[in-house]
Amino acid sequence: MTNDRGVVWLDTPAFPEAARTALADTQLRANLKRATSTIRDKRLTVAAELDDWEQLRESAAAIKQHTARHLDRYLVQLEEAVTAAGGTVHWAADAAEANRIVTELVQATGESEVVKVKSMATQEIGLNEHLAEHGITAYETDLAELIVQLGDDRPSHILVPAIHKNRTEIRDLFRAEMGHWGQPAPEDLTDEPRELAEAARRHLRQKFLTAKVAVSGANFACADTGTVLVVESEGNGRMCLTLPETLITVMGIEKVLPTWSDLEVFLQLLPRSSTGERMNPYTSAWTGVTEGDGPSAFHLVLLDNGRTDTLADPVGRQTLGCIRCSACLNVCPVFERTGGHAYGSVYPGPIGAVLTPQLVGVEQAASLPFASTLCGACYDACPVKINIPEVLAHLRAKVVEAKDGHTVEGLAMKAAGKVLDSPRLLGAAQKAAALGGRALARDGKIGRLPGPLHGWTDTRDTPAPPAESFRTWWRKNREGGSS
Numbered sequence: 024m025t026n027d028r029g030v031v032w033l034d035t036p037a038f039p040e041a042a043r044t045a046l047a048d049t050q051l052r053a054n055l056k057r058a059t060s061t062i063r064d065k066r067l068t069v070a071a072e073l074d075d076w077e078q079l080r081e082s083a084a085a086i087k088q089h090t091a092r093h094l095d096r097y098l099v100q101l102e103e104a105v106t107a108a109g110g111t112v113h114w115a116a117d118a119a120e121a122n123r124i125v126t127e128l129v130q131a132t133g134e135s136e137v138v139k140v141k142s143m144a145t146q147e148i149g150l151n152e153h154l155a156e157h158g159i160t161a162y163e164t165d166l167a168e169l170i171v172q173l174g175d176d177r178p179s180h181i182l183v184p185a186i187h188k189n190r191t192e193i194r195d196l197f198r199a200e201m202g203h204w205g206q207p208a209p210e211d212l213t214d215e216p217r218e219l220a221e222a223a224r225r226h227l228r229q230k231f232l233t234a235k236v237a238v239s240g241a242n243f244a245c246a247d248t249g250t251v252l253v254v255e256s257e258g259n260g261r262m263c264l265t266l267p268e269t270l271i272t273v274m275g276i277e278k279v280l281p282t283w284s285d286l287e288v289f290l291q292l293l294p295r296s297s298t299g300e301r302m303n304p305y306t307s308a309w310t311g312v313t314e315g316d317g318p319s320a321f322h323l324v325l326l327d328n329g330r331t332d333t334l335a336d337p338v339g340r341q342t343l344g345c346i347r348c349s350a351c352l353n354v355c356p357v358f359e360r361t362g363g364h365a366y367g368s369v370y371p372g373p374i375g376a377v378l379t380p381q382l383v384g385v386e387q388a389a390s391l392p393f394a395s396t397l398c399g400a401c402y403d404a405c406p407v408k409i410n411i412p413e414v415l416a417h418l419r420a421k422v423v424e425a426k427d428g429h430t431v432e433g434l435a436m437k438a439a440g441k442v443l444d445s446p447r448l449l450g451a452a453q454k455a456a457a458l459g460g461r462a463l464a465r466d467g468k469i470g471r472l473p474g475p476l477h478g479w480t481d482t483r484d485t486p487a488p489p490a491e492s493f494r495t496w497w498r499k500n501r502e503g504g505s506s
Contacts, residue, residue, distance in 0.1 A: 028328050028383050029118035029148045032177065035367035038390040045361040051187055055362050058186045059353045065299025066350060066404075072301070073291070082288045084408040087344035090281060091334060097246040097279050098325065104249025108311020110321040117328050118148035124324055125150060125238065125271055126157050132269050134159075134235045140253060140260040141165035142240025143347055144273045144326055146178065146369045147382075150238070161238065162204070162230045164259040166223050173200040179363030179371060182297050182349040187362050190214040201226050227259065237267040237318070241274040242293070242346070244323075245283045250310045251323065252286070254293060254303045264307045270318040275326050277343040289346060292406040296348035329382035338417040339381050344407040345374050351401035351411060357394055366391060373401035377414040385421045392418035431475040453492040460488035 035041060045051060070076050090097055102112040115121035125145075129137055137154070139145065139161050151161045151172075163172045170185040171178050174196050178184030185193070197208040197219065206229050208222045239260065243252045251272055253260045264270060280286065294303040312321050334340050352358045352372030363371030368379040368388065376395055380388040392415050395401075401411040423433045442448045463469050464487030472480045479485075491499075 030328075030369055030379055030383050031387050032367050035364070038365055038367065038394045041365035041367060042357075042361040042394070045365045050189070051362055052360060054187055054189050055359050058183060059359050062183075062299055063353045066296060066353070069295045069299050069301055073295075079288055079292055080406055080408050083292055083346075083406060084344065086280065086285050086288065087407055088341075090279065091277070091340055091343055093281075094276065094279070094334065097281055098276055100246040101244055101249060101279050102325075104246065105251075105311060105321075105323050106249075108249050109313075110249070110311040110323055113322060113324045115324055115326050115328070121148050121273060121324055121326050121328070122150055122153040125273065126154060126159065128269070128271055128322055129154065129159050129236055130157070132236050136160050136162065136230075136234060137236045137238050137271075138162050138164050138230050138234040138263050138267065139168075140237070140239045140263040141168050141184075141255065142238065142273060143181065143369060144240050144275050145238060147275075148273070148326070148328065150273070162227075162234070164227050164230065164263055165255070166220070166257055166259070169223060169227070170196060173197070173204065177364060178369065180349060180352060181347050181370065181372070181374075182352075187364070190216065190219065193219055197222055205229055227262075231259075231262040231266055234263075234267050236269045236271065237263040239263055239270065239272045241272050241278055243286060243289060244274060244279050245281075245286070246279055247282045248310055250283060250308050252306065252308045254290070254306050256298060256300075256304050258305055261305050261307050264309060265317050267318055269320045269322075270309075271322045271324065273324045273326055275328070276330050277345075293346055293348055296346075296350040296404070296406040329384075333378075333381040336381065336417075339377070339414055341409050342374070342377050342381060342414055344409055345378065346407060348406060349374075350404040350406060354400040354404045356396060356398065356400070361394075366394065373411045373415075374409070377409075377411055377418060380418050380421075385418060385425055389422045389425070392422055450492070450494065453488075453494075456488045457490060457492070461490070463487075 073079065105112050113124045115124055135158055137159060141163070145151070154161050163169050167183055167185040168178070170176075170188060170193055174188075176185075180186040188196075191214045194212055194214040198210070198212055201208040201222070204226075206226045208226070212218055212222055239253055241251045242254050244250065251274070253264060280289070290302070290306070294300045309317060309321070312319055330343060333343055349372070351374050352363070355373050358372040366372065366375050366379070368375050368391070370378045373395060376391040380391050385392070395412070395415050397412045397415060399412050402409070405411065426433065442452050460469060467487050468484040469487055470480065470484065471477060
């Protein structure tokens with residue numbers, strides 16, 4: 024499935040090829056457009072209700088930047104607080120170590136089944152696949168994750184992993200596959216949302232009541248109290264976090280916040296940015312274990328997996344501020360047309376285009392920094408003000424540097440640099456471009472060009488160069504002209 028750190032599906036093609044295939048799927052594009060436009064409109068409405076929305080964004084960015092500067096201190100403080108509350112903290116340097124830790128913890132309970140609440144971190148490390156290799160079945164309980172699992176599919180969106188499927192496709196999937204994983208779907212199941220939700224509820228209820236072990240992710244963890252939080256919309260997380268005897272939480276180290284009071288900022292930003300709601304329906308918070316209430320054993324696995332490498336990059340480290348709201352995906356014109364699978368990563372869209380290459384190294388995901396128009400919509404939507412276009416440009420430079428500049432684009436930029444540095448060469452180039460452009464142009468536009476230039480001209484028309492340059496016009500009309 025993956026390299027040593029997970030994250031990237033190495034059997035998928037690079038983004039340009041995958042995107043070309045996705046663009047040809049009209050059903051996929053229709054599903055994406057309908058879903059993203061709905062979420063986008065809701066987000067704008069509820070964000071506009073807060074007079075201090077921009078101040079909240081500023082505060083969130085400041086908290087994340089402060090935490091990143093002192094991450095080592097806050098992680099140690101978190102470990103001490105969790106341990107004092109009766110939990111156990113494990114440190115995992117990479118995906119392999121995290122998978123080994125979780126698998127051994129499940130094996131120690133003697134169980135062969137676990138229930139899971141939606142977790143990007145466990146998808147990142149490929150936990151389900153690793154557990155299956157050791158005879159342990161993981162049951163996804165988030166509705167969208169359940170759909171993806173039943174379809175032996177991959178998630179295509181951070182918040183709505185099954186966004187690429189419509190209701191009819193989901194109905195057919197439930198009818199065909201639910202029986203193989205537990206309670207089957209009714210034979211007369213329709214594609215009405217209420218009936219689909221009821222079929223999933225009955226299917227999952229059996230798992231919730233029998234599972235002894237649960238695996239979860241975490242949205243936040245407070246260093247001062249050792250409290251871990253999960254926010255969700257369906258109540259499946261609440262069931263996973265309270266009913267089983269053992270709870271194992273896998274959390275990226277960047278999810279820590281200094282204090283409980285910091286949540287006041289993020290719990291206003293996250294639901295509005297992700298689902299367009301003023302408050303998410305379920306917010307579960309737990310601190311270690313409590314006798315007679317909830318799981319009797321709690322393990323917190325703190326996952327690095329490339330995050331300290333990202334932290335070392337002065338430009339790229341802002342990416343670690345991401346709270347996985349997916350607002351950037353829902354406003355991205357590239358994502359809306361290609362969907363998440365084209366990114367070949369657990370993390371799709373604009374945030375995936377900057378996070379994935381940093382977690383696994385740019386050589387493993389070299390096409391992703393170019394999977395953007397650099398329009399800046401993602402920056403405007405990000406609730407923690409991650410300057411995604413800046414990081415994209417930074418990573419593009421790294422990709423070119425990794426190839427020692429020996430790319431068509433790199434050679435072209437070097438040549439352009441020399442020309443722009445010399446007025447004489449620039450004047451000669453403008454004259455040559457004017458002559459060549461007029462010879463190639465039809466109706467004022469240059470069509471598809473051969474060779475390495477086809478990548479630029481395949482999908483856009485290039486205006487023909489003017490007959491004279493601005494410098495020539497200026498000399499004629501301002502310096503030596505009459506006006």
